[in-house]
Amino acid sequence: MGEPRRPLLAAYMGALFAFLYLPIAILVVLSFNDSKLATVWRGFSLRWYEELFRDTEVLLSIRTTLVIAIAATLLSILFGTLLAFGIERHTRSPALENGIYLPLLIPDVVTGIGLLSFFATISLPLGTTTVIIAHSVWGTAFAAAIVRTRLRGFDRSVEEASLDLGVREVPTFLRITLPAISPGIIAAALVVFTLSIDEFIIAYFTAGQTVTFPIQVYSMIRFGVTPEINAVATVMLLFSMALIVGAYLIARPRGPRAARPGEGPA
């Protein structure tokens, strides 16, 4: 089956991958560099990691960001799921339908400015709360869109069967509907969480004196790239990879012929 070798194509492929991954590889390597200068290799060391975990400002910003991400995720999946149900089951209005996707299309700068003046108008002091609200705006839209796809593929007669067998509406929702749409909810949660963690623009507008992790990194960079930044980025990289793997493990179908909710008989 040997394809003829195509050296040019292979070289192009190599160059492309280098373009995609070399910067990240260099960053990871340099984070272990025992040198104050980011560009000169002086041997392996974990000193930048030690420095990072002693840097209370960085740690505090990570904590703030995690609090914001978790809160925004919870709010988003709660409101997003409810919104998905409403749109999918209780309206036929295309305007409403498309209205839920709009926050995803509006440029972040516009959203940021809008929220800033909104918070000023209702005189809500800027801080963690306002960032949570801001992130929940597009988070809700995201969650609604994802859950809705799931809901659409869901055969409603399965719910009716549950009612028919003697189970009331609320337990039916918990036992039948929720398990069917939960992969959508989990996927939505992971997306919103990941986006919230490294969201910069909207947070910058709405955080006030509060420093989130991306804002912290931004301010560190303004004083020059130190190897500590490399360590920060590496930790961040590991964390997001772990999230992606986790998402895959949760979302992947169980067993070779596992049933998917909504799968009807042939």
Added chain:
Amino acid sequence: MSHAVIAIEGARKRFGETIALDGVSLEIAEGEFFALLGPSGCGKTTLLRAIGGFAGLDQGRILLDGADLGRSRPYERPVNMMFQSYALFPHMRVRDNVAYGLRAERLPRDEIDARVDEVLGVVGLHDLADRRPGQLSGGQRQRVALARAIVKRPRVLLLDEPLAALDRQLRQEMQIELKRLQHEVGLTFVVVTHDQEEAMTMADRIAVMRSGRILQVATPRDLYRHPADRFVASFIGTMNILDGVATADGVRLDPVGEVRLEAFGAAPGAPLAVGIRPDDVILLDADAPPPPGTAFAFPAQVETTVFAGSQIHTLVRDTQGRAFAATAGAGGEQRREGSACVVALPLAALVALPEGSA
């Protein structure tokens, strides 16, 4: 008729412009296998869902054992439904699907286990109890859906096109199987179908529906022998239909003649069709005299003839171009295509077919 489990009185329901139920009244007896038969869109599912409590009526009421079901919710009705899509719970094993309705009743654990095992045995699913619906074939899913509904021992089991998703072979097997099962568990079955053969095979009585109305309720035999109108006649089995004119005490077929026939109130001079089943049509040699009891006899020509094992199907055409189907037992004579013959229609087999209200 024994005691009516379900009585429907003047049920009406419309969806916007569509009238799905247009004054349906019915009684279904205890232990009966009752079929709702009619073409697509005639309101069968709507009626079934109204009995199950999934959709209210605009007018009329439904009584269960004499008590008005009113607007009660599905979980308040001792009635269970087997859905056309089966609606199995995809994330639960077969056993848990079947036990679901009993757990809702908060029965003791060992009673649930015993009843689930019993029902799994009845439908022959013991070996598959730990599978999930996604790992089952269509026929197996159908049986899980059935088991899940009968395990509750409802007063009435509603089945919406229970066999529609199965292939022909399996469908015929399951018709017999359903009938056997119904005897075994002794429940009242109301089954919706648009397949007349299926209804005839399974049901004790059949209600023929069209455009939201019930045209006739009768046993399969009566429906076949005495269809109430033209639609029922052509919907149930094959029927040769001849257009005639009502006379004072019968029907006239031009130009063949006139007979006395119960005409069910058709005004003299009004159009009145008569029908005859292919197995009642007699074919004679061209010069043979018609046997006694013949209402009409006229010459025709054999167009096609098919030997179908146990029967011979012959299609003839008379001088006016009307086609007749005739079926004879395999012992009969197979006529040559193109040969001349005489068609004789026995009086006893003729049915008058008013146009019908629908």
